[in-house]
Amino acid sequence: METIVLDIGETLVRDDRHWSSWANWLGVPPHTLSALVGAAVAQGREATDALRVLRPDMDVEEAYRARAAAGRGEHLDESDLYQDVRPALGELRAAGVRVVVAGNGSVRAGELLRGLDLPADLVVTSDEWGARKPDPEFFARVAEVAGAAPEATLYVGDHPAEDLFPAAAAGMRTAHLRRGPYGHWWAEHPDVVETADFRIDALTELVGLMGPAGSAPPPPSRGASDPSDAAPDGESKVVRRGGLRSVR
Numbered sequence: 001m002e003t004i005v006l007d008i009g010e011t012l013v014r015d016d017r018h019w020s021s022w023a024n025w026l027g028v029p030p031h032t033l034s035a036l037v038g039a040a041v042a043q044g045r046e047a048t049d050a051l052r053v054l055r056p057d058m059d060v061e062e063a064y065r066a067r068a069a070a071g072r073g074e075h076l077d078e079s080d081l082y083q084d085v086r087p088a089l090g091e092l093r094a095a096g097v098r099v100v101v102a103g104n105g106s107v108r109a110g111e112l113l114r115g116l117d118l119p120a121d122l123v124v125t126s127d128e129w130g131a132r133k134p135d136p137e138f139f140a141r142v143a144e145v146a147g148a149a150p151e152a153t154l155y156v157g158d159h160p161a162e163d164l165f166p167a168a169a170a171g172m173r174t175a176h177l178r179r180g181p182y183g184h185w186w187a188e189h190p191d192v193v194e195t196a197d198f199r200i201d202a203l204t205e206l207v208g209l210m211g212p213a214g215s216a217p218p219p220p221s222r223g224a225s226d227p228s229d230a231a232p233d234g235e236s237k238v239v240r241r242g243g244l245r246s247v248r
Contacts, residue, residue, distance in 0.1 A: 002148035007157030008103030010180025041181040076112035088203035089119040133162040139170035158183030
């Protein structure tokens, strides 16, 4: 493996502050919005649908701009990072792996992330590229900046529909991270089990996946999911990839 590319939200960055700030803006208790986000996740819908439950006529982008104009826009600091981020990224770079951070986010989020001086070769967001996951154009840009062939590039993320499936469709190897609501809820779904080359619980596991000189072991064969694997709601009916919509 020559390059590892990592998603941002709920892969590197906790979304606690994000949703709490929206709850404060809307004047509802944080646990109310969190519960609605959880319901959206369980249904494979966009997490922002939770905002529209509270405000059916809300234009999320317009509300985002209003928050920024009121001095209540995005904020990001060291406390928003998961604790394994710096150790994992540092070890990967020390092993000679190119580390890229590329996920959905605003131009402001990109500025804030770069301000944290992460041990990464490149940090970029979807708005800076003008292409948002799961758009194939986003992953075409990932392939450009990876500096490696798709089969030598590993994309790591929590969201099956935004990270795992489109990265695999672009020919990249994939690692599904059991983190955040999407990462936990959909971790055992047959489509995730079938598609992911690796399934991990922490970013520090990525170093262990690397073989000599930054190579990676052969991935587990796709398509060999256990018949006992069931959808999270216990039903046998498989929700295909199209049933998981984008979130961030």
